Amino acid sequence: MSGAAFPAAGGGTEPVPSVDLAAEWREIAAEAEPRVLEVLRSQQFVLGPAVASFEQAVAGRIGVAHAMGVASGSDALLLSLMALDVGPGDEVVTSAFTFFATASAITRLGATPVFADVRRDDFLLDPEAVRAAVGPRTRVLLPVHLYGQCADFPALDAIARSAGAAIVEDAAQAIGAARDGRAAGTVGDLAAFSFYPTKNLGAAGDAGLVTTGDDRLAARVRRLRVHGSEKRYEHLEVGINSRMDGIQGALLEVKLRRLDAWTRARAARAARYDGLIASAGLDGHVATPVVHPGSLHVFHQYVVRAERRDDLRAHLAARGISSEVYYPIPLHLQECFADLGWRRGDLPETERAAAESLALPIYPQLSDAQQDRVVEAIAAFYR
Secondary structure, eight states: OOOOOOOTTOOOSSOBOSOOHHHHHHHHHHHHHHHHHHHHHHTOOBSHHHHHHHHHHHHHHHTOSEEEEESOHHHHHHHHHHHTTOOTTOEEEEESSSOTHHHHHHHHTTOEEEEEOBOTTTSSBOHHHHHHHOOTTEEEEEOBOGGGOOOOHHHHHHHHHHHTOEEEEEOTTOTTOEETTEETTSSSSEEEEEOOTTSSSOOSSOOEEEEESOHHHHHHHHHHTBTTEEETTEESSOOOBOOOBHHHHHHHHHHHTTHHHHHHHHHHHHHHHHHHHHHTTOTTTEEOOOOOTTEEOOOSSEEEEETTHHHHHHHHHHTTBOOBOSOSSOGGGSGGGGGGOOOTTSSHHHHHHHHHEEEEOOOTTOOHHHHHHHHHHHHHHHO
């Protein structure tokens, strides 16, 4: 293996976290604190003007007609499927290489998740596998824009139209992402976003969003998020309690103004990782993320494929460098879905991804010295 050229200064011995929320807060505190205080003084803690203002701002940012703030990304998925009347007897085709909420939203409604394999190069749903998984009971395709890169919109669109199925985008990790000029959250019938604190646009707790260009579906989601009610104490249907808090709306609108700059910073960090890994001669051991032409990848995570992944992760941890595995047990092999009949080997690329993928630290405030430490430690492992 060829040697790497690292700056002499290095990154010291301070820990390198996977994400640094304290650094992000220092950047926005002067603007965010008065906005949060404004909500506290108004006593409008649930929905209210702060949430309405954020909904309008994020809809304009994404380029979609309607945005509805909800309590979490998990609820955003659930409400999207509820708005489409997904229920018992229906099938929803999705990925098994994703966070649990993607499938739990399906099963909570009595529908069946049908898992399709991912592509080796990008961890995203393989359109051909989706096509093979579609059947007469398929109601929805639920692609996951994993790690910040959008799924294959044109191919999945064509499959959905052919099958007469709706599309719900799991855009939990993809705020600001786009593909072929189409933004995440604007392609499907509905889309679900998460603002969990570690997301590119993160709340001070749980929060989520549903987007749609359909007036009828928007009205349905707004009703469903408040117990199926449009007028107090009158319930047109059985909904759930899933409303965004005013403090979250205020904080998220402050952060939204910085999203483009933070996205550029993440892309720059990712490009620098690419260069460092290549310069260190690690190409035979570590595969860097693939970004497709025409794709705006927002790098919620910078995920590599690594030989001896678990040993490498332990090596990094011993040197104070955080890394994460998203996701070690794919959904089709989770115990709670055993009754669906999936077996190891059914989704080979998904299972390979679960065994090889490793997320390295990435966030806008990550320093050059910290990145140097990460890659130098990886290079030392493979020497």
